[in-house]
Amino acid sequence: MTAIPMADGLILGGILFALGLAGLLLRRNLLLILVSIEIMLNGAGVAFVAAGSRWGQADGQVMFLFTLAAAAAEVAVGLALLLTHFHRRQTLDADSISEMRG
Amino acid sequence: MTMEVAFFVSGSVAVIATILAITRLVAVHALLYLIVSLLAVAVVFYTMGAPLVAALEVIIYAGAIVVLFLFVVMMMNLGVRTQEIESKWLAGRAWIGPGILSALLLVEVIYLIVRAPVYATMSSISTPKQIGLALYGPYLLGVELASMLLLAALVGVCHLGRKRSEARQ
Amino acid sequence: MLRLLWLVPAIPLASALTLALLRLSQRTVAWIGTCSIAASSLISLLVSISFVNAPPISGAYTQVLWRWFNVDGLRPEIALYLDPLSLVMMVVVAFVSFLIHLYSTEFMSGDDGYGRFFAYMNLFVGSMLTLVLADNLLLLYLGWEGVGLCSYLLIGFWYRDPANGRAGRKAFIVTRTGDTAMVIGLFLLFHDLGTLNIQDLMHRAAQYWPIGSTGALAAAFLLLGGAVGKSAQLPLQTWLPDAMAGPTPVSALIHAATMVTAGVYLIARTHILYSLAPQAQFAVAVIGAATLLMAGFSALTQHDLKRVLAYSTISQIGYMFLALGVGAWPAAIFHFMTHAFFKALLFLGAGIVIESLDGEHDIFRMGGLRQKLPVPFWTFLIAGCSLAGLPLITAGAFSKGWIVWGAYSAANGSAGLWAVALAGVFLTALYTFRMIFLVFFGQQNSQVTRKPGQAMMIPCVILAFLSIAGGYIRTPFASYLSAVLPWNPGITRRASFGEMFSEGIVALVFFLGLCLAYVFFLRRRDYSSALASSPASSVLHRFWFSDWGMDWLYHRLFVRPVVWMAKVGKGDPIDGFYTGVGRLNEIVWRGLSLSQSGRLRWYAAVIAAGAIVLIGVVIFS
Numbered sequence: 001m002t003a004i005p006m007a008d009g010l011i012l013g014g015i016l017f018a019l020g021l022a023g024l025l026l027r028r029n030l031l032l033i034l035v036s037i038e039i040m041l042n043g044a045g046v047a048f049v050a051a052g053s054r055w056g057q058a059d060g061q062v063m064f065l066f067t068l069a070a071a072a073a074e075v076a077v078g079l080a081l082l083l084t085h086f087h088r089r090q091t092l093d094a095d096s097i098s099e100m101r102g
Numbered sequence: 103m104t105m106e107v108a109f110f111v112s113g114s115v116a117v118i119a120t121i122l123a124i125t126r127l128v129a130v131h132a133l134l135y136l137i138v139s140l141l142a143v144a145v146v147f148y149t150m151g152a153p154l155v156a157a158l159e160v161i162i163y164a165g166a167i168v169v170l171f172l173f174v175v176m177m178m179n180l181g182v183r184t185q186e187i188e189s190k191w192l193a194g195r196a197w198i199g200p201g202i203l204s205a206l207l208l209v210e211v212i213y214l215i216v217r218a219p220v221y222a223t224m225s226s227i228s229t230p231k232q233i234g235l236a237l238y239g240p241y242l243l244g245v246e247l248a249s250m251l252l253l254a255a256l257v258g259v260c261h262l263g264r265k266r267s268e269a270r271q
Numbered sequence: 272m273l274r275l276l277w278l279v280p281a282i283p284l285a286s287a288l289t290l291a292l293l294r295l296s297q298r299t300v301a302w303i304g305t306c307s308i309a310a311s312s313l314i315s316l317l318v319s320i321s322f323v324n325a326p327p328i329s330g331a332y333t334q335v336l337w338r339w340f341n342v343d344g345l346r347p348e349i350a351l352y353l354d355p356l357s358l359v360m361m362v363v364v365a366f367v368s369f370l371i372h373l374y375s376t377e378f379m380s381g382d383d384g385y386g387r388f389f390a391y392m393n394l395f396v397g398s399m400l401t402l403v404l405a406d407n408l409l410l411l412y413l414g415w416e417g418v419g420l421c422s423y424l425l426i427g428f429w430y431r432d433p434a435n436g437r438a439g440r441k442a443f444i445v446t447r448t449g450d451t452a453m454v455i456g457l458f459l460l461f462h463d464l465g466t467l468n469i470q471d472l473m474h475r476a477a478q479y480w481p482i483g484s485t486g487a488l489a490a491a492f493l494l495l496g497g498a499v500g501k502s503a504q505l506p507l508q509t510w511l512p513d514a515m516a517g518p519t520p521v522s523a524l525i526h527a528a529t530m531v532t533a534g535v536y537l538i539a540r541t542h543i544l545y546s547l548a549p550q551a552q553f554a555v556a557v558i559g560a561a562t563l564l565m566a567g568f569s570a571l572t573q574h575d576l577k578r579v580l581a582y583s584t585i586s587q588i589g590y591m592f593l594a595l596g597v598g599a600w601p602a603a604i605f606h607f608m609t610h611a612f613f614k615a616l617l618f619l620g621a622g623i624v625i626e627s628l629d630g631e632h633d634i635f636r637m638g639g640l641r642q643k644l645p646v647p648f649w650t651f652l653i654a655g656c657s658l659a660g661l662p663l664i665t666a667g668a669f670s671k672g673w674i675v676w677g678a679y680s681a682a683n684g685s686a687g688l689w690a691v692a693l694a695g696v697f698l699t700a701l702y703t704f705r706m707i708f709l710v711f712f713g714q715q716n717s718q719v720t721r722k723p724g725q726a727m728m729i730p731c732v733i734l735a736f737l738s739i740a741g742g743y744i745r746t747p748f749a750s751y752l753s754a755v756l757p758w759n760p761g762i763t764r765r766a767s768f769g770e771m772f773s774e775g776i777v778a779l780v781f782f783l784g785l786c787l788a789y790v791f792f793l794r795r796r797d798y799s800s801a802l803a804s805s806p807a808s809s810v811l812h813r814f815w816f817s818d819w820g821m822d823w824l825y826h827r828l829f830v831r832p833v834v835w836m837a838k839v840g841k842g843d844p845i846d847g848f849y850t851g852v853g854r855l856n857e858i859v860w861r862g863l864s865l866s867q868s869g870r871l872r873w874y875a876a877v878i879a880a881g882a883i884v885l886i887g888v889v890i891f892s
Contacts, residue, residue, distance in 0.1 A: 003106070003223045003225060004105065004106055004109050004149065004150065004223060004224050004225075005221065005222065005223055005224075006222045006223060006224050007215050007216060007222075008109070008113075009146075009150060009224055010215050011212055011215060011216075012113045012116070012117075012146065014208060014211040014212060014215070015117055015208065016116065016117070016120060016143075017207075017211075018204045018205070018207055018208040018211075019117070019120045019121060019124060019204070020120070020124075021200075021203070021204045021207065021879055022124065022200045022201065022203075022204035023123070023124030023200075024200075024872070024875055025199060025200035025203060025204070025872055025875055025876050025879065026124065026192070026196060026197065026200040027124065027191070027192075028188075028191040028872070029129065029184075029188060029191070031129055031171070031174070031175065032124070032129060032132055033871070033872075034171070035123065035124075035132060035133065035136060035171065036124060038136070038163075038167060038168075039120055039123070039124070039136070039139070042139075042140065042143060042163065045155075046143060046146065046147075049147055049150055049152050049155055050150055050224055052152070052228070053150045053151045053152060053224035053225070053226055053228070054222050054223065054224045054225075054226075055226075056225075056226035056228075057228070057236075058228045058232040058233045058235075058236040059236065060152075061152050061154065061155045061228055061233055062233060062236050062237060062241050062244070064152075064155050064158075065155070065158065065233075065237070065248075066244055066248055068158060068159075068162055068163065069248040069251060069252060070248070070251060071163070071167065072162065072166065072167055072252070072255075073251050073252055073254070073255035074255075075167050075170060075171070076170065076255050076256075076258075076259045077255050077258050077259055077262070079170060079171070079174045080258070080259045080262035080263055081262060082174065083174060083177070083178070083262075083263070084262055086178055092178075092180075092184075094870070094871045094872055095870050095871075095872075097869075097871065098868065098869030098870045098871070099869060100867075100869050101867055101868055101869030101870075199876060200876070203876060203879045203880060203883065204879075206883050207879060207882065207883050207886075210883060210886045210887060210890060211886070213890060214886070214889075214890065
């Protein structure tokens with residue numbers, strides 16, 4: 001069938017993960033930090049599916065399904081928290097939630 | 103042959119779209135580029151022989167999660183002044199740390215992947231039937247746990263999104 | 272009669288206890304204090320007569336009182352040992368102590384520490400008698416420490432003046448240094464030879480240690496360290512001049528006649544050990560020779576009357592050490608006896624002079640006391656002549672001449688030591704007559720306010736008589752001691768001149784010193800003041816005045832570092848280490864808490880960095 005080497009799939013996943021990490025460290029807007037987290041999860045999923053396809057089993061995709069469920073739950077809760085914070089502080093600055101310091 | 107071409111093309115589209123997504127000043131633009139990236143990743147999934155996951159990626163990830171983001175952005179109604187703030191936050195010096203860290207991590211991961219030259223290909227197609235059998239077979243516990251997780255998220259969001267009473271001000 | 276030996280040290284100790292515990296009137300204290308010593312000296316005389324008339328077969332009499340303790344082979348007893356050497360020492364110590372006690376009943380009258388004084392003095396006499404009669408080195412060390420304690424107590428007797436306390440402390444600390452060496456020597460002797468009984472020790476040492484072995488050398492040098500400290504020889508002589516801060520009877524008894532000769536007694540007692548360690552014996556001779564010269568020069572420059580006598584004591588004990596070092600053992604003991612007589616008399620006379628002039632110590636402010644204090648003058652003069660060595664008449668001449676001859680003719684003698692001893696004779700004559708001429712002759716500079724009474728004059732007269740008559744018993748003395756301290760004068764070395772020649776030279780040197788003192792200090796005082804004020808000699812004068820700079824040296828070498836260490840220790844540096852550990856913890860905590868900035872992206876960055884490091888570890892391992 002197809003002869004895409006697994007290494008390429010893993011590398012693609014890795015690139016997407018690194019980009020997500022860069023976005024997480026770079027952006028100061030809380031919303032875009034959450035977006036970067038989604039990108040990272042997506043990249044991890046690519047790696048899972050690539051591995052599962054290499055071994056010819058459904059396990060990789062099953063793992064991706066669970067990752068998806070977790071991502072959905074986390075996004076929902078995260079956005080709810082974001083909204084709460086925005087109502088209180090009127091800002092989405094990530095550095096404004098740094099009261100647990102020292 | 104075509105699968106390889108499709109893989110590389112959509113892979114590059116996904117990467118470029120992600121880069122654009124994380125560097126936009128306006129949140130909505132970033133989200134739209136994210137949708138593009140997710141769609142490209144769905145095509146990648148298809149070329150890797152996972153059509154069900156490709157479909158789910160589009161439906162759930164691009165179609166539910168990113169839409170949820172868009173709803174929240176619309177609700178907050180941020181306006182034009184956030185653009186100036188964002189451009190200030192994305193000044194030149196802010197790129198150094200994240201850039202170095204991500205680059206290092208990427209280099210290490212690629213090194214780990216590439217150093218053992220094992221020629222393995224992603225050459226099998228998994229049908230939805232196989233996935234269903236796996237889900238309701240060995241991974242049944244995981245399915246139940248995932249549903250409980252979603253329930254917990256639901257409850258939490260309901261609580262957090264309650265109408266604000268005076269005591270909480 | 273010999274069985275009464277134990278009373279000799281016991282009576283003074285008992286009376287010391289009584290005087291310390293009870294509050295009595297001055298008269299009672301004087302009677303108890305003096306009569307105890309009188310009884311002790313009487314009994315010692317009876318014991319000696321009995322011993323000399325009917326000596327025991329072994330040559331010595333041992334009286335065991337009880338066993339002190341019994342620990343792992345160390346079984347010292349409280350036992351008294353009487354042989355010719357300890358007999359001489361006992362009689363001299365007891366008798367001279369009695370005379371000085373008699374003197375101090377009047378000297379110390381009116382002092383509010385009267386009872387305390389006599390308690391200390393009796394304790395001292397008891398300890399000294401224990402020392403000379405001790406059978407084993409441990410008991411000897413007990414007496415040794417006892418006399419050291421009493422010396423400290425008596426030097427600082429007038430404790431309200433802090434200078435006296437300092438002098439007492441200095442004496443105690445310097446002698447303690449020597450005592451530590453001695454104790455280490457005792458440990459060594461017990462460890463190697465298994466006993467501390469002196470006679471057994473000497474037998475075993477002669478058996479097990481060949482001549483020049485390290486064991487004998489070490490033990491001999493360590494005991495020498497103790498002797499040097501107690502007898503105020505080089506390098507531990509700095510305490511004696513300052514010890515003159517105590518009352519004059521104390522100086523007479525302790526620092527002239529008895530305690531400072533304890534070192535001489537120790538070396539004489541263990542002389543077999545020293546003949547097994549020739550280097551140590553040579554060291555004894557060298558120390559004696561060096562000290563007698565150094566102290567002689569220092570005595571020449573002093574202007575405090577008692578300090579002249581203190582340096583003179585150091586110098587005369589140097590003679591005794593010289594005699595011990597060359598192997599002329601009986602000569603050293605003979606000189607001890609005569610020295611006890613004339614030096615005690617000199618100090619008592621000095622006490623009379625100082626009291627009469629109402630506390631004046633400076634000899635340059637005295638003068639012309641010949642007419643006002645005739646009896647003190649004559650007794651002082653006799654004692655001074657005995658010290659300097661007026662030939663044929665005085666006892667000191669006999670004993671000193673014997674030592675000078677021994678320095679040349681004895682087994683370890685040499686012409687160099689003989690010359691040094693002669694130089695010492697010259698210096699002695701010079702400073703003695705300087706002192707006499709300045710104090711008793713010439714113009715009177717201070718007023719005589721008091722004349723001495725009977726109790727102070729009688730001991731002086733008796734001692735003056737002994738200073739003259741004591742010398743004539745030299746030959747029977749030598750033959751009596753020869754059983755215990757063997758030496759045959761004149762036969763042991765091939766000498767190029769005889770004893771008469773040596774005695775003649777000694778007499779000549781004596782007269783030279785006398786004439787020089789006469790010229791400089793009686794006839795033409797301006798010569799001496801001109802000499803003293805010229806630049807070269809004033810430097811020398813200062814140098815000799817300060818005891819050859821030894822006080823300055825010791826202050827820089829020992830006192831300053833110890834005080835510095837005490838200052839450093841005051842800030843508790845060891846505790847600082849532990850606080851430092853806590854402080855370090857605190858610093859690290861503060862540093863680490865800076866990393867908890869509360870910012871989300873910082874935490875994420877740290878997680879990423881950690882992941883990179885972990886993967887790096889996996890890659891590179």
